[in-house]
Amino acid sequence: MRGDAGGESRHRRQEQVLLLISGAYLMTGMIVLYLETGRSGWPMLVAGLMTATAFFMISAFWAKSGYRADPCLLPVVAALTATGLVFLYRLDPVYGTRQFVWLLIGLGAMALTTRFLVDFRFLSDYKYIYALAGLLALVLPIFFGREQGGAKSWLSFGLFSVQPSEFVKILVVLFLAAYLSENRAVLSAGTRLTGRISLPGAQEWGPLVCMWGVSLALLIFQRDLGTGLIYFSTFLAMVYTATSRLLYTAFGMAMFLAGSAASYFFFDHVRARLEIWLNPWPYIDTAGYQVIQSLFAFGSGGVLGTGLDQGYPKFIPAVHTDFIFAAIGEEMGLLGGTCVILLFMVLVYRGIRISLQARDEFAALAAAGFSALLGLQSFVIIGGVIGLLPLTGVTLPFMSYGGSSLVANFILLGLLLNISHEAAGFL
Amino acid sequence: MKKSILRLGYFLIALFILQAGFLSYLQLYRGPAAAANPYNRRLNEFETRVKRGDIIDAGGVVLARTDYAAGYGRRQYQRAAETAPVIGYISSRFGRTGLESRYDRHLLGLEGADQFRNTLNHVFDRQQVGGEVILTLDSALQGKAMALLNGRRGAAVLLDVRTGAVRALASSPSFDPNRLDANWEQYVKDPASPLLNRAADGAYPPGSAFKLVTAAGALARLPGAAGKKFNCPGYLMVSGFKLTDLRAHGDLDLQKAVALSCNVTFASLGLEMGTEGFLGTIRSFGLDQAPPLELPARAGTFAGSSRLQDAELASSAIGQGEVLVSPLQMAMIAAGIANRGVLMSPYLVEELKDSHGQAVQKKSPAPWRTATTPEIAAVITRGMMDAVSYGTAAGAALPGVAVAGKTGSAENPGGVTHAWFAGFAPAENPRLAVAVVVENAGSGGAVAAPLAGKLLAAALAQGY
Numbered sequence: 001m002r003g004d005a006g007g008e009s010r011h012r013r014q015e016q017v018l019l020l021i022s023g024a025y026l027m028t029g030m031i032v033l034y035l036e037t038g039r040s041g042w043p044m045l046v047a048g049l050m051t052a053t054a055f056f057m058i059s060a061f062w063a064k065s066g067y068r069a070d071p072c073l074l075p076v077v078a079a080l081t082a083t084g085l086v087f088l089y090r091l092d093p094v095y096g097t098r099q100f101v102w103l104l105i106g107l108g109a110m111a112l113t114t115r116f117l118v119d120f121r122f123l124s125d126y127k128y129i130y131a132l133a134g135l136l137a138l139v140l141p142i143f144f145g146r147e148q149g150g151a152k153s154w155l156s157f158g159l160f161s162v163q164p165s166e167f168v169k170i171l172v173v174l175f176l177a178a179y180l181s182e183n184r185a186v187l188s189a190g191t192r193l194t195g196r197i198s199l200p201g202a203q204e205w206g207p208l209v210c211m212w213g214v215s216l217a218l219l220i221f222q223r224d225l226g227t228g229l230i231y232f233s234t235f236l237a238m239v240y241t242a243t244s245r246l247l248y249t250a251f252g253m254a255m256f257l258a259g260s261a262a263s264y265f266f267f268d269h270v271r272a273r274l275e276i277w278l279n280p281w282p283y284i285d286t287a288g289y290q291v292i293q294s295l296f297a298f299g300s301g302g303v304l305g306t307g308l309d310q311g312y313p314k315f316i317p318a319v320h321t322d323f324i325f326a327a328i329g330e331e332m333g334l335l336g337g338t339c340v341i342l343l344f345m346v347l348v349y350r351g352i353r354i355s356l357q358a359r360d361e362f363a364a365l366a367a368a369g370f371s372a373l374l375g376l377q378s379f380v381i382i383g384g385v386i387g388l389l390p391l392t393g394v395t396l397p398f399m400s401y402g403g404s405s406l407v408a409n410f411i412l413l414g415l416l417l418n419i420s421h422e423a424a425g426f427l
Numbered sequence: 428m429k430k431s432i433l434r435l436g437y438f439l440i441a442l443f444i445l446q447a448g449f450l451s452y453l454q455l456y457r458g459p460a461a462a463a464n465p466y467n468r469r470l471n472e473f474e475t476r477v478k479r480g481d482i483i484d485a486g487g488v489v490l491a492r493t494d495y496a497a498g499y500g501r502r503q504y505q506r507a508a509e510t511a512p513v514i515g516y517i518s519s520r521f522g523r524t525g526l527e528s529r530y531d532r533h534l535l536g537l538e539g540a541d542q543f544r545n546t547l548n549h550v551f552d553r554q555q556v557g558g559e560v561i562l563t564l565d566s567a568l569q570g571k572a573m574a575l576l577n578g579r580r581g582a583a584v585l586l587d588v589r590t591g592a593v594r595a596l597a598s599s600p601s602f603d604p605n606r607l608d609a610n611w612e613q614y615v616k617d618p619a620s621p622l623l624n625r626a627a628d629g630a631y632p633p634g635s636a637f638k639l640v641t642a643a644g645a646l647a648r649l650p651g652a653a654g655k656k657f658n659c660p661g662y663l664m665v666s667g668f669k670l671t672d673l674r675a676h677g678d679l680d681l682q683k684a685v686a687l688s689c690n691v692t693f694a695s696l697g698l699e700m701g702t703e704g705f706l707g708t709i710r711s712f713g714l715d716q717a718p719p720l721e722l723p724a725r726a727g728t729f730a731g732s733s734r735l736q737d738a739e740l741a742s743s744a745i746g747q748g749e750v751l752v753s754p755l756q757m758a759m760i761a762a763g764i765a766n767r768g769v770l771m772s773p774y775l776v777e778e779l780k781d782s783h784g785q786a787v788q789k790k791s792p793a794p795w796r797t798a799t800t801p802e803i804a805a806v807i808t809r810g811m812m813d814a815v816s817y818g819t820a821a822g823a824a825l826p827g828v829a830v831a832g833k834t835g836s837a838e839n840p841g842g843v844t845h846a847w848f849a850g851f852a853p854a855e856n857p858r859l860a861v862a863v864v865v866e867n868a869g870s871g872g873a874v875a876a877p878l879a880g881k882l883l884a885a886a887l888a889q890g891y
Contacts, residue, residue: 035550184428237435244431284466292466298454299461300469306537307546312469334454338447345443352436356429368432375439379446388449 011071012063018075019059022082023052029086029308036309037093044089047100051085052078054107067114068424069417072350076343077398077413081406083340084399087327088320090309095320095401102403106410113414120418124178124362131207134171135214137164141222165227166395166408170415172231173238173369179207180242181361188243223269226384226392230377232256237372242365277390290317294385297330298337305333320401322393325385340399341382348375351416357423367419370412463531471519473535474500477545480534480557482514482526484566485594485777490514491527495554502527506566508601509573512624513564513722513775516604521611525624526560526775529721533558533779533787541781556782563592563777563790571885572597575878580619581846581865582626583878584758585886588851588860590792591762591771593720594891595882596755598625627724630751631864634837635688635819636847636871637746639760639807642685644708645696646803652696653806656680659691668738670694670745685810685833686818690745697744702735705744712763712770712798718755719772719795727752747838758862760798761849764808765831765857767801769794812854815876820848822876825884829854832879834871843867846874852883859886 030048034041055078062069081103089096117123141155141164154161180187214231222228232252240249263270272287280288280295293316300311313319313327329337351371358364374397381396383389395405461467479500482491490510493500502517504510515525523531532538536545536557545555572583576599585595602614602621614621623629645652661675672690676683684692697705706729709715714727730739730749742748755773763770772795779788811831814820820832832850839845846868851860863879 032550237438241428241431241435244428295453295457295461296464296467296469298450299458299464300467301454302458302462303454304542307542307549310546310549312472315468329450329454334451337450337454341443341447341450345440348439348443349436352432352439355432355436361428364428364432368435372435372439375442379439379442382446383449386446386450386453388446 009063011068012059015059015062015071015074016056018071019052019055019078022075022078023055025079026052026082026086029082030089032308033086033089041093043093043097047085047089047096051082051100051103054104058107058111061111062114065115067118067417067421069114069420070350070354072346073413073417073420076347076350077410080340080343080347080398083328084324084396084401086308087324087331087399088401090331091314091320091327098403099401099406102406105403106406109407110410110414110417113411114417114421117415118418118421120366120415120422121362123174124181127175127178130171131175134168134175137168138214140164163402163404165222165224166402166404167411169227169231169234169373170370170408170412173234173366173373173412174415176235176238177362177366177369180238181365184242184361187239187248188245224393225270225273225390226380226394229392230373230380230394233376233380234369234373237376238365238369241368241372242361273390273392277387280387290323291387291391293317294323294326295387297326298386301330301333301337303334305329305331305336307331321395322381322391322400323385324396324400325382329386341378344375344378344397347371351375354416354420354423358419359422363419363422367416370416374409374412463528465522470517470523470531470535473537474517474519476549477535477555477557479517480536480559480782482534482560482562484510484562484564484569486565486567488566490562490566502604504604506570507605508603509570509597510564510566511601511604512598512626513562513569513596514604516607518607521607526562526721530560530776530779534560536782539781539787540783540785544782558782558787559780559784560776561778561780562775563587563594564596564775565594565886565889565891567889568595568882568886568891569597571595572882573599573601575881576865579865579868580625581863581868582629582754583863583882584626584754584861585882586758586762586773586860587891588762588765588857589771591773591795592777592792593773593775594859594886596624596626596775598623598629624722625754625864627718627720627722627753627755629753629864630725630728631753631845631847631866632750632837632839633746633752633757634835634845634847634871635690635693635746636757636833636835636837636849636862637750637752638685638688638693638744639764639811639833639849640708640712640714641693641697641700641705641744642681642807642810643712643764643799643803644700644704645681645693646806647708647711647799648700648704649696652681654680657684657689657692657695659684659689661691663691663694663741665694665698665741666737668741670738670741682806682810682813685807686813688814688819688834693745694741697740698737700744702732702740705735705740706732711796712760713796714752714756714760718753718759720755721775724755725753727756746835754862754864757847757849757864758860761832761851761862762860763798764804764811765851765860766804768797768799768804770796770798808854811850815850815854819872820850820876822872823848823850823880823883825852825880825887828852828884828887830880830883831857832876834876836870836872839867841867843869844871847871848875848879850879850883852887859883859891 030044088099236252276288280291311330316323348371355364355367381394384391397409478495479493481489515527517523517527534557548555572595583597600621659676661672663670676689717726718724728751739748743750815830819834823832830852831854835847836844846865849862851857861879863875868874
């Protein structure tokens with residue numbers, strides 16, 4: 001089953017060359033920050049060096065264990081986390097240091113995933129168990145959660161708090177991949193005829209409708225519009241991938257729009273978000289402040305940006321989490337912002353490639369789902385920050401400040417790599 | 428399933444491309460406005476760490492300079508009140524205006540090579556410096572114009588007719604940008620509106636000075652108008668409305684009608700041109716548009732074509748009725764006639780230099796539009812020369828230099844007429860055009876013409 005040894009070591013060599021580039025990029029940023037802060041900035045240099053080394057060591061570990069996964073994913077993620085880390089140190093070294101620790105934990109989690117979950121297929125067997133676990137984890141914050149930034153989606157554990165929805169998204173993709181690969185034939189063809197369109201029965205439908213319900217519940221009870229939107233669009237993307245039927249997607253979208261329209265009329269916070277998106281200026285001193293400060297940041301950035309530490313991204317509230325892209329737009333300009341979008345694009349492209357090469361439908365669907373999730377999440381939050389979409393508070397994968405998001409995304413990356421590893425062995 | 432995975436991939440990639448496109452639109456197209464938005468606190472923040480560049484006049488006089496000390500740049504203005512309408516001010520409380528605002532990013536070293544240098548300066552803890560703005564404006568002439576206006580409400584504009592370079596753009600009364608905090612209340616409440624840039628933003632009925640435009644239109648649109656004999660009985664009946672003249676001018680041709688400022692002749696020419704002919708002439712002089720200056724400048728206003736009939740058309744043709752123009756526009760009309768019909772784009776900024784003295788932008792004069800033909804300009808020029816040598820504008824005459832000009836005494840709701848003069852010198856080989864208005868000061872010939880003459884003399888003496 002093993003691919004030829006030459007091929008896999010070539011992959012790791014490519015990976016290490018790319019990691020060298022992203023490491024140099026990270027160190028450039030850290031050195032600039034160090035020069036600006038002076039002597040007290042030495043922890044930045046240490047963090048930069050250790051981060052670059054950690055990425056390199058993971059690649060070395062893979063080379064040793066004969067891991068055959070895609071060589072592009074890790075360097076792309078390294079570049080994204082480097083950008084995030086440099087900007088967090090620039091905004092506030094306290095955030096930077098915490099993010100650095102979480103980054104190491106995330107890398108560890110990914111390494112463990114690629115070591116112990118390398119045979120990920122057993123995950124499809126317990127789908128209902130973790131569907132329930134996931135549901136529970138999502139519902140808990142509604143009753144015991146802590147509100148942060150308008151969304152009630154955090155569980156507090158004394159020292160740190162966890163955002164379950166970041167982890168549950170992985171379970172959602174795995175559940176859907178398992179469920180859809182099992183019921184694909186029935187769902188695609190349908191079992192009964194309704195008029196001239198054949199539709200599957202309620203048994204096949206049930207779990208999917210549940211997903212829709214959970215998304216809307218998230219949207220309404222936790223006020224976590226962004227996560228609801230991402231879950232739901234990922235769900236639609238996976239249903240479409242599995243069934244190739246646009247009808248389902250269109251129907252799902254119509255249902256989602258209906259739900260959104262209803263919540264627009266019934267919930268003030270939804271209405272406020274939409275109105276600010278359409279025209280933030282009347283709310284410049286209140287709810288529109290953040291969005292307008294973000295527009296100013298992008299405007300002041302221009303093509304090349306003001307340069308690292310030359311702008312005033314701190315005028316934007318919550319710039320270190322949801323609005324980190326605005327800080328990049330101001331200080332690295334249109335070019336920097338476009339490069340970040342390009343990196344996400346490459347990430348999605350490699351993910352789709354892995355999905356196409358996957359060994360079976362479960363793996364293919366999981367890879368497509370992970371790619372769609374990463375792509376859609378970055379699209380939704382960047383879109384919100386630049387005013388293309390209504391603003392919804394979600395993190396920018398691998399860049400925003402936040403341990404839950406970072407660790408969850410690294411686990412997700414590990415699973416994607418495992419699928420790629422398996423496919424490479426199969427070819 | 429491979430097909431639908433591929434399609435999903437295309438869809439996601441398309442989303443990112445859309446996003447990158449929107450980001451470009453946001454930063455390139457909408458960016459400059461957001462960067463300059465008064466609610467954007469960034470520019471004020473930059474003042475605390477950048478030594479803002481100087482603004483220097485055509486003779487090398489530094490009009491605005493920043494003294495940087497202890498983390499804050501304090502802007503100091505020379506000849507402050509005289510140049511304030513052009514230079515403007517920067518204030519964290521009252522906003523940013525004038526050229527200070529227009530060239531904010533250059534002055535703060537946020538553009539081009541300076542941006543890179545200042546990033547390095549910041550990294551290595553050195554003073555950040557901005558670029559310089561070098562004006563076409565001559566502060567001595569600007570001061571002369573302000574002295575001649577002597578506190579009265581009014582404005583004076585002096586242009587180089589060959590290039591469009593603005594040598595003076597005076598607005599009176601003015602304000603002191605060095606004492607904005609102390610005097611703001613008073614400036615805002617003052618009925619004389621010292622914060623208004625009358626020269627570029629003022630709206631005045633031009634009165635008879637506007638006959639230059641009517642003359643150009645008539646000569647272009649009515650064949651034989653140049654040689655035609657007119658008769659002025661001292662009044663003109665237009666659909667029941669009696670338009671009076673100062674006196675009966677008797678028989679005269681167009682050149683003499685300019686010299687004597689005959690209302691009857693120009694009102695009849697306006698009627699003969701018709702609504703479309705008159706509006707066409709206004710458009711060919713660009714009066715319906717804001718002059719392309721680096722400062723906010725007002726477009727002229729005129730009666731709409733439905734109302735521009737009979738009596739309104741006759742009064743508009745002699746610069747009354749609903750016609751309102753700015754002193755800058757009147758100076759541009761005179762400059763256009765002086766420059767054989769070609770209006771140059773007016774400009775205040777000769778050059779932008781970065782902090783190393785490297786020129787990053789140098790103005791090359793450009794024609795804005797062709798208002799009329801050289802032949803027509805020549806006929807009008809002869810009329811304007813006659814006006815100075817024996818007609819209404821005699822007050823502008825200078826020893827040794829032929830001056831061409833046209834006066835106006837514009838009726839207005841405020842009572843006494845506004846005194847106008849628009850003209851240029853030397854008449855045979857024009858270099859400078861001037862427009863002067865003094866509000867409610869009496870007749871153009873008595874008040875504005877001598878003032879304009881003195882300003883022209885000062886400019887010619889300085890070699891402009």
